Amino acid sequence: MTSITARLNDLRAQKRKALVAYVTAGDPHPDRTVELVLALERGGADIIELGVPFSDPIADGPTIQRGAERALAAGTTMRGVLRIASEIRTHSDVPLVLFTYLNPVLKYGLPALAKDAKASGIDGVLLTDLSVEEADRHLEALRAHDLDTVFLAAPTSSDRRLELVAKYSTGFVYLVSRAGVTGERDTLSGSAAPLVQRMRELTGLPLALGFGISTPQQAGEAAKLADAVVVGSALVRVVEQGGDGLEERLEAFTRGLKEGMK
């Protein structure tokens, strides 16, 4: 059992919901990421999604795009992200999901990445633009190193596609709550609940709901539906504001989200 599954099982046994916090590795600088991740954990994040910055992030809205630009400008590389992961591991055993576009992975070489990611303490991988159709030949390498493979399900997914997503996912399934890119929204989308329901019928895996969740209230609503709530852009925005006491503010913001989920 991976540490992602163990963590989610624990929470489930305690009838608690997981907070999954996204951070772009290297934003604003690779030297800062470890501290920011530890702040997220102190604030109550149960799982960390470590985002690999990419030059052309088509699934992301402006906030995360800017985060990626800052990280790349600060010299962040895939190797650098893995170094950050190992550094986090010397301080914490919080489960880490590598959240990345496919191209940097292909360039690194998938078997090499799977091996190095595992050695760096990564527990699972989510490839944003890898569909289940194209996944077969990529999964083997990840599984060989005992990495969870998380896939996205969307409100637009057909039933057949949801079945495949359920089949290929391990650890948890990431449900995209709305049609759109990442970014903060005022309300939880009406398409979230039906998607959760459809997926529940197909799998016993924990379900995480994300995209557009940015306030404690929305996190609370999402937590009523799913087993885990993913927050990204709202956290990246706190990082973007920067300034003194960033770690404390990030921790406080995270705590607020977690409170909302009680």
Add this chain to the structure above:
Amino acid sequence: MLEQQPDASGHFGPYGGRFVPEILMSPLDELEQAYRAARQDPAFQAELDRLLKDYAGRPTPLYHARRLSAKLGGAEIYFKREDLLHTGAHKINNALGQALLARRMGKQRVIAETGAGQHGVATATACALLGLDCVVYMGEEDMRRQRLNVFRMRMLGAKVVGVTNGSRTLKDAISEAMRDWVTNIEDTFYVLGSALGAHPYPMMVRDFHRVIGVEARAQMLAATGRLPDSVFACVGGGSNAIGIFHPFLNDRQVKLVGVEAGGSGNGQGQHAARYQTGGSPGVLHGCFSMLLQNDDGQVSLTHSVSAGLDYAMIGPEHAFLHDEGRAEYVSCTDARALTAAVEISRTEGLIPALESAHAVAEAIDRAASAPGQIFLINLSGRGDKDIDIYREHLPELEQDMVTNDLNYRPA
């Protein structure tokens, strides 16, 4: 069989495919089904043919450039005159096809990306014609380079959205259009402008441009009684090139030459030639193909004097034809393209689009050593949209030159 690509899942050999976030997978399935149904439907094909003929101006002529051929003293040069089409470039073939498909699918809102502005203008035109709403994404750098086309799109009733991300060119405009699409899938059709992106786009865009090669092949046989020895086309994403190449794929004796943008030099960021320094297979905008990228898998910035060739990835079918050895891909620098543009302006009275000038340059360079051969060049567009850039790069022409100085070379 070379011409029977892609396979059922959109692969041209190892290239192509569908690498997009899950949210786009079902809409792409739906698009593919709708396209396959339309392709089988005689009524759809008849309406497209009618518009291509009466509205866009097909068939375009095959023109024998006698003065240029004589001057070069080698191959006989023929131009396929896509520059004569309505809106000034081949792009209208595909824009009309996809806009008709949008209407057939009941999508009232159309979005597009554009680099040189030609695809944006073609899409805005097709939308005006069919009564569809049109939003065009364009990098701000390209808006500056192609001001005239920005105005044309607005005059046609389209909304032009400037993109300020990244390099502010075509690649960023495509990213932004894809973001719009995922957000507005229900009522929106994305008219992609080159033989790029996720399946079914590379196949569909090729099919809509195949008419170029089908006509040219028949016209060449009628005019000369034989096939050309070489066919030249510029390659940005590769739509005009695949359109003219495809009907010749089984004519093994016909050389197919794709010309990429060699830009201002060989270094990273100085060109957009994927088979030059810095190109390797990768995934961008939903497609696996040859990509200009750095060692860490970040997409490189590109440069070309011609906005329409300024893109980091070559279409997947070209990557396949390259590996199969069926087509060759070479590059042409900004300077050679400018020289070729002046050459055919003065020798033939044809001011070409800067993109097309790249193909012309390569053919000109090979002509002298190919006596007795026939060269077919796809003149994908005319130069009206590029006059500002020509002026910028050819300042000496702001004054009268010696009339008809055919030996003139840009400084």
